[in-house]
Structures are given as structure tokens and as C-alpha cells.
Amino acid sequence: MATNPWISQTVRSEQNLYEDLVIESLQFYGQDIYYLPREVVNEDKIFLDDVPSHFSDAYKIEVYVENTEGFAGEGDMFAKFGIELRDQATFVLARRRWKSLIGDKLDTYNFRPREGDLIYLPLSKSIFEIHKVETETPFYQLSQLPTFRLQCELFEYNDEDFDTEILDIDTIEDTAAYQYKISMASPETATATATTTIDAEGRVTTIDLSYQGMGYQTPPIITIQENGGSISKFGNSSLHNQLGRGYEGNYTTTSPSGFVELFTYMNAFPSTGTQQAFFLSGGGDSDELNNMMWGVNDDGYLCYTEGASTLRVVTSVLFSTGTWNHIMISVVGKTLSIYYNGFLKESQDNSGRSVDYNLIGDAGYSIGAVAARAVNGVTWGAMDGYIDEFRIMRGDFNVLLGNTGEDRLGSESLVVPSQEFVSDSNTELLLHMNATTATATTSIESGSIDGIVIDTAGVYYNSPPTITIEPPYTTANYERGQVITQNHVTYSMLGEVGRWSDSDNVLYLMHVGADDGEYHTFSTNTAIVSDTASYAPSLIEEIQQIQASSQAKYFDDFESDFLDFSESNPFGDIS
Secondary structure (H helix, E strand, C coil), X not given: CCCCCCCCCCCHHHHHHHHHHHHHHHHHHCEEEEEECCECCCCECCCCECCCCEECCCEEEEEEXXXXXXXXXXXXXXXXXXXXXXXXXEEEEEHHHHHHHCHHHCCCCCCCCCCCCEEEECCCCEEEEEEEEECCCCCXXXXXXXXXXXXXXXXXXXXXXXXXXXXXXXXXXXXXXXXXXXXECCHHHHCCEEEEEECCCCCEEEEEEEECCCCCCCCCXXXXXXXCCECCCCCCCCCCCECCCEEEECCCCCECCEEEEEEEEECCCCCCCCEEEEEEEECCCCCHHHEEEEEEECCCEEEEEECCCCCEEEEEEECCECCEEEEEEEEECCEEEEEECCEEEEEXXXXXCCCCCCCECCCCEEEEHXXXXXXXXXXXXXXXXXXXXXXXXXXXXHHHCCCXXXXXXXXXXXXXXXXXXXXXXXXXXXXXHECECCEEEEEEECCEEEEEEEEECCECCCCCCCEEECCCCCCCCCCCCCEEEEECCCCEEEEEEEEEECCCCEEEEEEEEECCCCCCCCCCCCCEECCCCEECEEEEEEECCCCCCCCCCCCHHHHHHHCCCCCCCCCCCCC
């Protein structure tokens, strides 16, 4: 007999009513769970497996738990490698609710739940893995299939990545993932240090690394202490030293090369047939004939005597009265150079001399009234005027200034003052003779400094300058979930930040691997970099936190209670 043609199970209104009742029953008797779709990261095309799966979404939906008397399955078992939990559960959920809350939000496989996806049950704080999706139970009630039955087993964690932003779910990584515990060096302990040495002229000759540092990604900036010293000066900070009095000084060494500079102000030139002295220098205790006297004659020209020669007049240098003039005399071997107000006026190459000039000798120097005397048959009187910023230095001034002396004596560099100084001699008006600061650059290899090159040696340091090297990083925080990298020559280590302890600079990493697919580990020295922080490791530990067959929670307490060997061996004594 055929079915009654007047009664049909395919009435849409009745099907909708039935489905509404099912949904209402699930919402009334069910539990809220989170559905976690599995995201394939690196599928094995041979075994069709994806060990490093990623779970980044969690959708809340109601389900009915069919297990009314506890979870099914084999339960808790003591196996060869420890405790195993083989709990199973069956969850029932409505198709229509699945489609609206989850399916429509998935790009692929959105027509039904998938095997391998996860369900988090807040009631027991357990995560289950879907092993089978039953699509025909109950079987076509009112010619319709309104539900899915999900047959699940307790999930066994295998280093999957959870980033659902639901704390109870994501903390599975903290308690079960294989992690690296890395102690980071503080910026202070990772910063390189160095020391310097200087020569007799105060130039930096070497920079020696005391500690190469660690964690540098780019060559750091190296700063050498600014040079606050200067070459010897005379006249303190005033231009009011009239030469009715004078000064004398001594040298501990002599030099065939050297230079003298001074500012002069003359009220009037000497009377006819005479000359006035600026300063006396050179010679020696037993060689006074080599003294050099410098001054001005009655026509206003610069003049000098040296050795047994007669008075020499430098007609290219004509002084003016009532104004300040700058003179610099440079001697290098047998070459005598004279600068006036910053410009080279004379350069005498006297290579035919039997001996070098003796501008600087151990007899010292005299300036002012004490310099006026007869030298080599020429009589010198005291100058009617002033002298200030008198300086003497041994050595080639171009070499001392890094071969820039000529360039720094031009009209744009040297400013001859028109009034008294009010500051110390280390002033911009004498910049061409001031102390200069050394500079250097660094190079790195594997995160450490492997070389320092002195670019400019500086000059006139009174003591070895201190070195400051830029730290490899500053204090910052890694953030949970960030991807970090540690770059090496042929590969890079990658990992995810699980936790960062800023009190002791300890970083916990999980899901660690190398981008070349081979096994590598982290190294000290090279920086571990994220979007917000960069530190160099000082101690690396691998922490195995995965229990054998762990099902996403610890069983230490359970196992210790289950087996108690303190009194006797529950499996019998071995004799």
C-alpha cells in the first residue's frame, strides 16, 4: 500500500517548526562551546598531514552533549609511556546555526564541520578533536536532516599554534608547547667597550677593544671624548699684556720642526735703524748661536736673525699700527714658512743649509721685555705694543692638524680680532690651532664589533680620551604572539613569543624552527628581533614541556597519586 497522498512529510512550514524546536532544545539543554577551524599551514603532500596547524579563530555555538553519564571512550589509562586520557564525547549541533554562526564565515569547507577541527568545552576545560561527522542522524525526520553529530576524542597537543585571543584556549601553548627559555643580555652588558692611546702630540694612535659586545645588527656609532685641551698659550685670556714686562718658558725636548703663532698690536714702529723684539726662541744650553729672534724693523716689516747671519727682513709682511695682526712661523726641517693674517707670505726652501732650523730648543723662549737683547751682533729693543695668545708647538702643523693646516689658515677661517678677547685662548678666533677631536668608525661580524678604524686622529689630547660605543639595543618589551627572527648567514631562526619577563630579561619562545627546513638552534651573540624589541641571547635553554600523549594538560599530580612507590612496589618485588 502506498503512503497516504494526503499526508506529506515535506511540508516546509512543518520542517521549519521541527528545526526551530531542535534549535530551541539545544539552546535549552545544551552547552556553549567554541569551534576552532584548523588552518593548514604546511601540508605534507605524501601523508596528507599538517603537523604545524594553526588555530586563529574560535566561534561560539551551542551544542548538546550526548554523554549523559560522563565521557565515553577508554578513559584514563596507565600506558607504557605514562598516563593517557582517551575520553570521547559526542556533540550535537543544529545545521542552520552552524551555517549562520560558522559556515558562512569560512572561506573553504563551509558546508559542514570538518574532521580535525577542534571543540573547546568550557564546562570541563577540555579540547576535543573531531574524528567523525555524522550527517544523517537522526535519519530524515520530516524528510530533513537538521543536525550534525560530532564524534570527538580528547585532543592531543602536538605543538599547534593557538591565537584565538581566548585566554583559556591560548594558554595551552604555555603549558604544553616545546619552548626555548632564552636569557637576554641587558643593553649595558651587551655594549662594547674600548680604550685609547695617544702619542706625544696628543693624537689618538690606537683604539683597543676591551669587549666586542653582542647583538649588533648594524655597525654602532663610536664617540671619542671631545678634546677640551689646546696647545700652549701665553698671555692668559687678556690682550692687555703690554710688553713692558715679559715671560720666559722652557722645553723638555727639542725639535727640528715646529711652529709659533701670536697676535700683535703695535702702537708705533721703532726709531730709525733699530728693531723691536717679539720673541726669542731656539738655541740650546751650549748652542746659543742658534737662537732665533723675531720682531719688527723701523719700516714696519717683519724681521729676524738666526745663527751667525745678519738681520733678515721679510718684505712681504708689512705690519700696521693701531690694529691687531696675526703671525705664524712654521719650520719643517730646512723649510721656513711665514703666514700673516692667515695667508702664506714666505716659504723658503733652504735645502743648502748644513743644519736644520732651530725654532724650538731646550733653551726655551722669551717674550716681551725679557726678550730684548743683542743676538748675533744685532740689538733688539722692547716693542711698544701688546702680544697675546702666544703659542709654540713642536711638529709639522699640517701633520698635527691632519694635513688641513693650510686650508684652515685662509681669510674665511682666520679672523683677526679688532678688540680685546674676553674668553680663554681656546676660542674660535684661533680655531686653526685649537685641539681637534678624533673620530672613528666600526665594523661588525656575527653581531660583535670586529674592527675599529681611526678616521681622524685628532690632536693635542692631554690624556687618552674615553670611548663611548653605541649600545646594540635599548630596553624594550617583546609582546606575546609576535614572530621573532634571528638571522644567520644561510638561514634564519623563527619563533613565536609565548612570554616575556622584563624583570630579568627572559624570553620564552614556542613553535621554533629554521626557514631552511633543517634543524638549527639559536646562538648567543646574534640579536633576536621582533617588531618591538631586539636583544642578544646570553643563555639558551630548551624546555621540553610536552607530556607523552598529553591531551593538552598536565598529568604529573594524577600520576604521582596513581603510583606510590614510597612504601612498596605495586607491581611486586623483583628478586
